[in-house]
Amino acid sequence: MNFARPSVLLVALFSAARHGLLCADPVPNPSPLAPFLEAHCADCHDADSKKGGLDLGALTANLSKPDSLSDPETFALWVRLHDRIESGEMPPAKKPRPAPTDREKALQWIAQTLETQELQQSRDHVRTGVRRLTRAEYENTVRDLFSMPGILVQNLLPADGSALGFDKNTDALDLSHVNIAKYVEAAEKILDLAIATRPTPPPSSKIRLTLAGNYQTNLTLMGGDAMLLKDGKLHPDTPPAGAHAHIDQGAHERMGAFEGEDSSTAVFRHEDESFNPYYQRFASLYPGMYKVRASFWSLQWEKGSILPSRTTEAARLSIVHFNENGRGGGHPSTVLGYFDAPSLKPAEHAFETWLNPRETFGFNTASLAHVVLYRVGTWGQLNRTMGYTGPCIVNDWLEVEGPVHDIWPPRSHRLLFPDLPMEEFSPKRKDGPRMPARPVLKQDILGARNRPDPVQPAFTVKSDQPEADAERLLAAFLPRAFRRPVPDEIRAAYLEQFRQRLAAGDGFELAMRWVYRAALCSPDFLYHVEPATTLDPHALASRVSYLLWNSQPDDTLTKLAASGTLSQPNTLAREVQRLLEDRRSDRFIEDFLGQWLKLRSIAANDPDKKLYPEFSAYLQDSMVNETRAFFRELLTKNLGAAHLVKSDFAMLNERLAQLYNIPGVTGPAIRRVQLPPDCPRGPFLTQAALLKITANGTTTSPVPRGAFVMGRLLGRPPQPPPPNIPAVEPDVRGATTIRELLERHRSNASCSACHAYIDPPGLALEAFDVIGGMRTRYRSLDQGDPAPRGNIDSKISVQFLLGPSVDTTGEFADARRFSNIAELQNLLAADPHRLLSNLARQLTIYATGRDVAFRDRAALAQVVARTEAQGGGLRTLLHEVIRSPLFQTR
Template identity: 40%
Template structure:
């Protein structure tokens, strides 16, 4: 032992002389040769690594040592291995001291530092406070995720720009809430495409009529087909159906009804897409399968921004088997499917009362008076709020609003400054509503509203109510939660258990499903890449839209039914609609609605890894990368994120010509010992997923841009789509411990041999998301306990959430 005395001195502060000596002997015997001042392999030098856990980075370095030894990565297999009792003693000593230090640090300041509402939480909270639907999140700057989530305090800083945007968002919200104008006239539109001005012009102009007499190529083309009861529309660049009369209306809730049927669709359905459109951009409201020769009336209730019209488009229509379209041979001669639209209706806004409920959310019990329309000169104002004692009414309204906004009772004198702002406006001659707005605006930008109030130690019942509601609803606590907080009963185990059940059973828990899966599984990045149309022509909007629906519905079903968490690795069911079923080559699924479908026993599908959404967000739109997918599996599903690559290590460039496979390129990339150590863990999951392309389709050969074998894409709704394929896919490999697998089915079986790792990883992600803090060293032991208790009770996802919400990690700051 060359440096035993030095290492002992470095570790002496960590505990007893015996423990320090034991640790120094372990490091000297099994680590010093590679990690001394001369070698410094991996950048680690024990000669320079002192024991000063309170210094930035020092604790993390020792925690990394603990992790590498625990996983059996260090010392390397080719080096002399410690006896089991030596490794156990070393880890117990080092881990005990690290844990003790971390516990003491958390006890003094809490796990979670002061955190604010992220922009999604801000939007939902303000919407619920004011009873509005106005979008607000896009006004605010994007939040910075930390530890994988935008609910973590470390990433939620507050800047001057954010304060400016909070003020702007508050003004927009209050404008939407305090509406004192006349009730919007009920809008009822009945649209018949046969009477549409633009459609009639196209139909009634004789074919070949020159729009420019000097240009023989300007002849008119009829693009619609008129039937006795409908007009047939085609896509592929031809005009969509803009429902005339729907583009002039206030924001609100509207009912939309459309009647249509498939024309010449030979027994197949036509996918009808419905959009809201402002002429700059359109947003899909929904899509619907329309049967052949049998009218279907669909009904949609949707929240529409002001002045957005309805647009209807068919999908995969207007081209015959020879590739001819409407423009080439005209609609009468064309033997190709189309969408026969009969009529469309829009009704709204569907306001249950006026002035809207949002006014009462702001002014409380303050009377709202309807103005005499004959005496009122300002026709834009139909109601007024003019109490006899404006200051008293304002104080009452501000106190009520602040208690709801701050999510707890108001402390004596706490709202004085908000009242003073309003009083100053009233003293200056302002009317009641503008003066009250000043105080309300200040409340919506106050620290008590923007930040979660949590003190070190056990959370009080009001803080617990907020933690629960923002975990499972992404918005403020409701009256029942606050009543339990007021009675000091919420922290009782039976009460918190019952409240978690209630919150999960409420439709508002869809916010948890959407927000958590969107970040845990990177579903928010579904549109970050666009599949290459030459390689993946079947990657249409409906498929990509359905991908996210599948994964969210899958998570929601496991949560609702409390199914084992291992279903995230392998399940005997999938959540499908007709578009996804066609993509997965699963017969017998009709309709646009996502539903639970039992998978064939030999199916490659089942679990998250083979869902198209996951496979798309882990690819780049052109090719797949085993490294990228493998790192994703390690981080997201196994809770074991790989370290970043060493400096200067370049990425593999995709070869879309098909000359080499990614795996062949990667073999050269792994030649060095430094790369191989990490890639032995990263690459196997990626290899297992090589049977799936960038949009989640199963493949046996790689696609390439040109040449190669030409294949027809049988799982596409358009039978005319094709692609070129070349080299065969290899999806076999072996894990870092030597266990082999031949395909994705084998790989999933290997993962399920250690289900605890899957449960612990998910538990860690849920704790991070729900508490606003990453998993510290000391927290890992509690996470392991949560996972173990969950497993004892059947391993269900709902059980895991109960274990988390009843754990000290959740109940304490």
């Protein structure tokens, strides 16, 4: 810090203060700021009024202290002052407007002064600090480096922090001893799965599984919430539960009632706390890719008759990660997808997926009402299944084949030991070098019937010239793992570790494993290593790759970096396009939207079950998929930023279309749907995901929704609330609307200024409830009129009432008025520049891992201007961000 150089701003404002705003001594003012402040600001922001908590007198008085602008809060305050004047928000509309030249001079003066100050402060250090990989980056890097696309390591690592809304920010990525310990644990797991333990691949098996056969499904079949079919008709030996439930589950299992591969399992019941069916007879033993096929269809059941289904229902498959030996429930799972179950006609779905050891597939009747039908007969349903009427999803079978290896040893092993043979050894021998542990593989998941192949002899990697091989292997591995050329001295250090392990008695494989583990836990692997100024080609390749794939560069990018051609604009643009078209760019969409639009918080609260009984996990997943698909569509079609708030199309599946009241959409697949002219749906602003994220599960409030729109979409985040001001608590009884409560709150002068700025967008968004459904009246549990069912599933009980009417009118601080959501959308969409500028800023922060400084504004404005000159599309924006100096310098 340089105390010898008085800040330019300090000197100038000190004069200004003496001139008029702060004291009466009339000293000539060298800056245009003081008369501006005196004329337009002093009335409201002197020590007495302090409107909005801003005392310009105190602010400028502090400038008498050396380097006061080096205080980030003071600096931020001056930036805010600049921005409010620049946006025209200050002085307020009701006050006399400053002459444009005075305003410009004042702004220019503040901007130059702040930039000078910023340059002084950052002269001796780089803009983006040293960043370690986030958890997601780490996992994706491991998956791509080792060609193990489904290995789970993220959950081993501590959660990342967040700064400026993103976990990629330098300030969020600290490192503790806990992280180190977990990196070691993760490296062990990676190497365990990566290194082949046998010279021939494990046998691939094809197993056809039925839902019937596992304990939970059997129980459900017994009770009547599921039934067996054969050739699309009632099973002749095991018909649905009728006058009484099936008797004696053990007797049925002994009789093989649930065994037949030609039996289909038809399920009426949605998953719940005690029913999470999965294919228990299979649990993966070997990591690898598996081919999966499954057959689903649906029907309408009417007291024993099979009728056409109401629609194409949605069957959900997930990967179940077994706890311990698989006993009991509560196994975590990861959704694989939602699959069409068409009416009466089986649809076969095929895909490939990675399975880690101890995993199987889970099933759910996703689109059925998520209410407890539990034993339809015993809870009042006469004649159980045979007396029941309702929709049903049928699973004929699920076939799993694998592990499928196109080469052996697998690529993960070849990365570590590319061409070395394997040799047999005796694990029991006492002499000679230490050999790796080779525990005997067993199937220890209860109920799983697939078994490992007979015990194999123990094998290890063989090397006749260990040191030469180690040097060769490290020369190949380290640059790939560290994502750049590795100097000889670093390689030599790893080689020395290898020698030490060999001398300590390790065999070749163990010694190499030690070194590989060290590399995976080293800063070179865990951190983004970038030069201090302009990025070199490899750092540029990494930045592009970690932006668009959230992972390491592939061979093509690395070769272009090595050849020095990547930074050529055409080459870079071509590569950006290639990366965007690759499915790995889904990771960018998931990670960026997860943070920019807070999609990661989608499950932060569960909507009240009585107020929003139609909410389900399927709806929630559909919401998230809509937002991701919409962003993908904006990128693919290179659409403009106005689409963030207004769109003539939406990305929907049937469940969302049902929520949005849009006819003609069937099935679980998200697709582009053209909207009628007056429909407010489509853009982020009115997507159910964002409306849910900005609500609390029971009620909505214009404050968090307004703050979200201002901060995330318009780039003008409100100030945090002052201390000791209680939040406005909505009246859950439904007697008073949130607008009435807010008006009381805003009657306090110290609150009104901020809320006039924050609330307006939220007031229009009151048109949407907690789960994103459109409403004209608030739902209530205590007071109101009986609510019509609408398109809520007939199996779901409607208990809520309709309370007071919703008022969606509002007025921005600059006096622009709107009466409903459509008018708000028109107002926001009329300024695509603001929307584009904010998105440019968000993308830049995300991509560079640091804030956009005041002096970066010109470069950012250039990014936006260049984008607008090319039509303002989002894909263009992404290209322009990447080619900008903001992105290409550290």
